[in-house]
Amino acid sequence: MxxxxxxxxxxxxxxxxxxxxxxxxxxxxxxxxxxxxxxxxxxxxxxxxxxxxxxxxxxxxxxxxxxxxxxxxxxxxxxxxxxxxxxxxxxxxxxxxxxxxxxxxxxxxxxxxxxxxxxxxxxxxxxxxxxxxxxxxxxxxxxxxxxxxxxxxxxxxxxxxxxAMQTEKTPIKPVRFRRSVPEKNIVQQVAQRIAQAKRPIIVAGNGCIRERASASLRELCELTGIGVISTFMGKGAVDMDSEHCLYTIGLGAKDLTACALDASDLIIMLGYDMVEYHPHLWNENADKNIIHIDFLPAEIDEHYNPQIEVIGDLANALDMLTEEMKSLEYDFDFSQQQAVRRDMQAELAEYKDDDTEGLIKPQKCLWDLRKALNPQDILLSDVGAHKMWIARHYHCNEPNTCLIPNGFCSMGFALPGAIGASMVYPDRNIVAICGDGGFMMNVQEMETAKRMNSNILVIVWEDSGYGLIEWKQDTEFGRHTQLAFGNPDWLQLAQAFGWDGYFVKNSVDFASTLEKALAKEGPRLLVIPIDYSENPKLTEKLGKIVCPI
Incomplete structure (x- = not known):
């Protein structure tokens, strides 16, 4: 052939x-x-x-x-x-x-x-x-x-x-292999180390949402009660409604979740990718007790030097660890973790009833969106200031239901990514949140979505500028360079591509418009004027974080 x-x-x-x-x-x-x-x-x-x-x-x-x-x-x-x-x-x-x-x-x-x-x-x-x-x-x-x-x-x-050349070769039939499992004696050492700890904590990275690892992690948490902080890409590794969920870490400044990390005497890193959250941000003095459990050995870094590394299939490693913990006695103190979860829940709900006229707060948008979506529905985040708010305020019941680019962090991901996601799960709500900057980077794929009749909703947070860069420059220099730009008439843009279009001016109208948009089929665009005056307020708040215990 x-x-x-x-x-x-x-x-x-x-x-x-x-x-x-x-x-x-x-x-x-x-x-x-x-x-x-x-x-x-x-x-x-x-x-x-x-x-x-x-x-x-x-x-x-x-x-x-x-x-x-x-x-x-x-x-x-x-x-x-x-x-x-x-x-x-x-x-x-x-x-x-x-x-x-x-x-x-x-x-x-x-x-x-x-x-x-x-x-x-x-x-x-x-x-x-x-x-x-x-x-x-x-x-x-x-x-x-x-x-x-x-x-x-x-x-x-x-x-x-x-x-164009001719060949007589034929395809090779794929033969799948099973990943190696860790040595039992290494897992036993880890179990002993955990049992001897007083305030162990788990950080779930990107690896925890792959290859059945989430289910195994949840069993370990149910047995031991150990709380889990996720990285941006580890969201949903444990259920947001579970008492073990301590929400997300990864913002540059110290957040409430870091209090639980600081208070722990043993940090169990699962499926951790250093590209997401560099260890110098949470282990500045390189003195924390760390256990590394992952498919591959730890990346070498002066701030990340685990005492024990468990290398092999992550799900199997967690299953083995759960079995070992069943035979051990331990007495953990989770008071700090419980206080962090309590205070973080209050933060998430702070603006749930906001009815301010004009610009819509990020917290309000994400609260309403989380309420409107089912546990299996999928949110895709683009890259910009909105990504930081999604990371902090949008949480998941299931793994792989919030896709955030947080390794390479390229703008322009969410619109085309939503089209790909809708092909995998055509019967789920697929929602993308973009800044106006990131959305316009691949705006041409609106035509692809219409041609494919992709069942997606894209929510654009409009601030007419590169908000994340402005946030960063204002924080560091007290001012920002020229970062503003113009935008199209969003409803005319939607109409031109054959999408349903919505523009919401006030917080009080967002939930009802969102419900209406989610009830439609095909590609839909919903634009809101976003209140990024909340950005410096968050920076100031994070700079003054006082741990609850």
Missing amino acids: QASDLLVKCLEEEGIEYIFGVPGEENADFMMSLENSDSIQFILTRHEQGAAFMAEAYGRLTGNPAGCLGTLGPGATNLITGVADSNMDRAPMLVLTGQGATTRLHKESHQAMNVVDMFKPVTKWAVSISHQDNIPEITRKAVRLARTEKPGAVLIELPENIA
Whole structure:
């Protein structure tokens, strides 16, 4: 068969369902082969970056990679931001790019550049197919690497002349492997260390929302009563309504949750990614007792030097630890954790009944949104000041129901990400919150959403500027540089793309309009003028945090 046909058949064998992208001339053979596939659907997007974010959201929600596709040169460079975001946020992804014929790559040539070398820093593996017979091995290796903990992005480049060649090879059948489990004696040491502690605490990172780890963590908490703080990407690892939930940590300044961390004499780090929340922020003196439990050994850092590392499948490690704890006696003091949960609950509810005229407070919007959404519904956050409010004020009953980019932290994620999420869960409410800056970075995907009839609601917080940068500059320098910009007429924009549009002016009207918007189907846009005067107030509050005990 033709090499491009073989690549498609290999992807089918791997269970790939979707490829998002913008093809070019150098993808022509592959696209013709893909058109004949009965199991892979190609989704034409309006920009390659949008394609990458759609694939990222799919990968985060399913644990399986989707493809994102671009041609050589500018198509590949347009992909790279979304690919980097997926890789650093631990979402499996296949990146498929075309390339000029191998007969011209050794010299100056139209649109040709070294795509593989460009992608190496933002992928787990990047490779160009140099011979058509290598396609089965390359595809099998790429998908395995993308899925393997910690998951991420892998690039496969297919030069146009290789795509047209003939081959007699056939796909390799995938054989899944079970991850190694920790040694029992190491888990026993950890159990003994926990039992000897007085105020142990758990920090649940991104790894806790993957591979069944959340269910195992909840069993450990039920047995021991140990409280859990989550990172931004660990939300939902424990139920927000559980007494064990101590909410989220990761803001630059000290929050109430940090009080429980400071008071603990043993910190159990689960599935922790240092890119989310650097240890110098919570272990400044490098003197805390730390246990590291994860799929991979700890990253080396002078502020993160665990006394014990438990390496292996995270869910199995937690199951083993729960079994060991059943036979031990312990007497924990959770007074600080209970006080932190109590005070944080009061913070979350502070503005739930706010009826101020004009600008809408972030806290009020998120309170109403959490009340309106079901436990299985999914919120996607873009990147900006709103991300900080979502991290602090929006909490989850289930893992993977709040997707926040917090490794690479790229703006422009939420709108295309919501389209990808709606393809995984078409029957759930899929809501994206964007700043007006981040929304306009991939506004072209409004057309994709309409064409796909994506069942999504996008809420734009309008402040007509780059609010997070303003917040940061004001805090550090007492003023900010020029960061303001204009916006479109939002209702006309929605109408132009065939979306339902809503604009809410007052807090008192938000909940009812939200309910109306959620009851609709297809793509919907809801815009609110956001009260970012709350930003410096939060900074001032965090700077004066007094721990409850």
